[in-house]
Amino acid sequence: MGLSKTIWASPSELIRAQQPENPVLFFAPTVLQATAKRFLAGFPGLVTYAVKSNPDEMVIQNLVAAGVKGFDVASPYEIEMIGRIAPGAARHYNNPVRSRAEIAYAVEQGVTSYSVDSHSELRKLAELVPVEGTEISVRFKLPVKGSAYNFGAKFGATAEDATAILREVAAYGFTPSITFHPGTQVNDLTLWEQFIGTAAEIAHNAGVKIARLNVGGGFPSHRTADDRLSLEDIFGVIDRATAASFGADRPALVCEPGRGMCGEAFSVAARVKAIRDGNHVFLNDGVYGSLAEMPIIGMIDRIEVVSPEGVARRGSKVDRIVFGPTCDSVDRLPGEIALASDMDESDYVLVHGMGAYSTVTNTRFNGFGELAIATVMRLRD
Numbered sequence: 046m047g048l049s050k051t052i053w054a055s056p057s058e059l060i061r062a063q064q065p066e067n068p069v070l071f072f073a074p075t076v077l078q079a080t081a082k083r084f085l086a087g088f089p090g091l092v093t094y095a096v097k098s099n100p101d102e103m104v105i106q107n108l109v110a111a112g113v114k115g116f117d118v119a120s121p122y123e124i125e126m127i128g129r130i131a132p133g134a135a136r137h138y139n140n141p142v143r144s145r146a147e148i149a150y151a152v153e154q155g156v157t158s159y160s161v162d163s164h165s166e167l168r169k170l171a172e173l174v175p176v177e178g179t180e181i182s183v184r185f186k187l188p189v190k191g192s193a194y195n196f197g198a199k200f201g202a203t204a205e206d207a208t209a210i211l212r213e214v215a216a217y218g219f220t221p222s223i224t225f226h227p228g229t230q231v232n233d234l235t236l237w238e239q240f241i242g243t244a245a246e247i248a249h250n251a252g253v254k255i256a257r258l259n260v261g262g263g264f265p266s267h268r269t270a271d272d273r274l275s276l277e278d279i280f281g282v283i284d285r286a287t288a289a290s291f292g293a294d295r296p297a298l299v300c301e302p303g304r305g306m307c308g309e310a311f312s313v314a315a316r317v318k319a320i321r322d323g324n325h326v327f328l329n330d331g332v333y334g335s336l337a338e339m340p341i342i343g344m345i346d347r348i349e350v351v352s353p354e355g356v357a358r359r360g361s362k363v364d365r366i367v368f369g370p371t372c373d374s375v376d377r378l379p380g381e382i383a384l385a386s387d388m389d390e391s392d393y394v395l396v397h398g399m400g401a402y403s404t405v406t407n408t409r410f411n412g413f414g415e416l417a418i419a420t421v422m423r424l425r426d
Contacts (some may be wrong), residue, residue, distance in 0.1 A: 053421045056314055060393055061355030067415045068330040069314045070403060073424050074107045077310035077400070081111035084306065087280040089287075090298025091115050093137055095262050096123045098303030098401040099311075101418070105130045108306070117262075117301035121150045128154055139224065139259070139301065141184055141200050142166055148173045160184045160224050160259075162202045167210060171217050182222040182259055183211045185247060189227075189239055201225065204243055211251040221253050222296070226261035229304060230342055232274060236263070238286045245290035258287065258296045264305025268398050269346045276305065304401035311400035312424045314351070314393045318370060326384065328394060331369010331376040334414050335399060337406035340379050347397040350385040357426070360387030367394075371411040397424060 053059045056071045084092045093115030094108050100123060105116075115135035116127045127136050138151050139160040151159075152174055159174065161167045162184040170181060186201025202210055207223070214221045223244045227236045237260060248255050260283055265274055287295055315330035330336055339345070350358040362383040369376035384394065407414050 051419070053419055055421055055423050055426050056312060056395055056419075057351055057355035057357075057426050059419050059421070060314060060351055060353065064353045064391075065314070065417065066316065066329070067417060068316070068335060069417045069419055070335060070399065071312045071314065071419050071421045071424060072103065072400075073310050073421050074103075075422065076424065077104065077107050077307060078111040080306055080309060081108050081113055083276055084300070084302060085112050087277050088298070088300050089280065089284040090300065091135070091257075093117045093135065093299060093301045094306055095301045095303030096127065097405065099307045099404060100126065101404060102126070102130060103420075104307055104310075104400075109134070115299070117303075118156075121147055124151055124154050124156060137259070137299070137301070139182070139184075143169075145169065145173060158182070161210065161214075162186075162200055162207075164210060164213065167213055167217075171219075176218040178220075180220040180222050180256065181214045181217075182224040182257070183207050183214060183247070184224045184226070185243065186225065187240060187243060189236060204247055208247050208251045211247060211253050211255075215251070215253045220256050222255050222257040222259065223247060224259035224261060224299075227263040229263060230265045230268065231263035231279075232265060234274065234278060234282045237279065237283050241283065241286040242290045248291075248294070254294050255296045257299050258291075259299040259301065262301050262303050262305065264300070264302045266304045266308025266398050266401060267347070268308075268343070307400035308398050309400060311403065312395055312397045313399045313403065314395050317388065317390055317392045317394065320388070320390055324365065326365050326367045326382075326388075326394075327370065328367060329370050329413070330416075331371060331378070331413075333369060333371050333373070333376055333408045333410040335403040335407050335416060336369065336378060336396070337408075338402045340375075340377075344379050344382060345396055345398050346383070348382065348384065349395040349397075350388045351393045351395055352389070353391055353393070358385035358387050358392065360385040362386070370413045373411070 095117040119140040137158040141162040160182040185207035315328040318327040364381035367378040
């Protein structure tokens with residue numbers, strides 16, 4: 046991936062000037078910083094960015110510039126990067142399973158906040174991590190729906206097990222906290238209420254007053270025209286549910302947005318390689334590239350078609366099957382995509398809301414996957 050040093054007015058300006066042959070990911074720092082400031086102004090606690098969603102250093106730099114002072118890290122690489130770019134920022138190592146070497150590196154780097162979801166991983170931390178000044182959050186899960194997919198299949202203890210683990214955290218002398226992750230792209234406000242209510246029950250049943258409650262990510266980005274939840278609505282629900290569930294024992298709150306923070310700040314332009322017999326569309330980007338998430342959580346419908354001259358196609362929408370560039374038959378976007386009827390070969394399909402899980406999932410399978418990054422003042426004309 047290459048980053049252009051030129052700042053363009055919009056994607057169409059670059060397309061008109063360069064007519065790029067490879068996919069281009071357009072980044073609008075103003076959009077990212079505006080979203081960060083919404084979180085900082087509205088969330089009733091500490092905002093930490095989930096680095097895994099987009100670890101590009103220019104993203105981290107812009108978040109720091111906007112005032113973000115905490116980061117959710119999941120690996121030694123992310124720990125090192127945040128320590129280098131944002132020295133002094135909080136680093137929460139919330140990958141619940143780590144090797145002993147990874148834990149030793151985190152201790153060496155001064156990390157003092159971890160999460161666990163099992164007795165065995167807690168015992169590992171207890172052997173390697175100083176007790177004094179170290180927070181350990183117990184991660185739990187619930188069998189609920191309301192998100193694009195549930196993270197409970199891999200991580201999280203049951204409420205009963207979490208209660209026992211929390212007691213053990215307190216017995217070791219660590220600062221006890223609780224965390225959960227409601228899933229990705231949450232579309233149901235009551236999900237946070239259910240998780241927060243259960244967190245309070247876990248703390249009560251364990252007989253432990255927790256220091257902090259990390260409400261995870263799940264904050265949705267604007268993927269489709271039907272998306273209705275606003276960040277401010279979510280912040281309000283979290284605040285009210287915490288007050289109602291914990292009362293006088295209310296803990297400090299932490300969140301770790303990824304997609305909800307960076308998703309809106311990027312758009313990708315993929316060129317039309319061919320329209321086979323006027324029907325199937327072949328792009329130079331697909332599920333092995335920046336569009337890897339589409340078959341997993343559904344297709345974004347915020348799409349434009351732009352001519353090589355940077356002019357938007359205005360024809361009526363026609364549903365088409367869309368393939369990526371590789372020779373693998375699974376390299377297909379889900380369902381049929383509504384695209385302008387006057388679309389032509391060599392046009393560009395511009396997909397908005399592409400900041401999360403795009404650069405990090407891009408591969409070079411079949412020799413494709415070269416992805417340029419361009420900075421723009423705005424993402425739409």
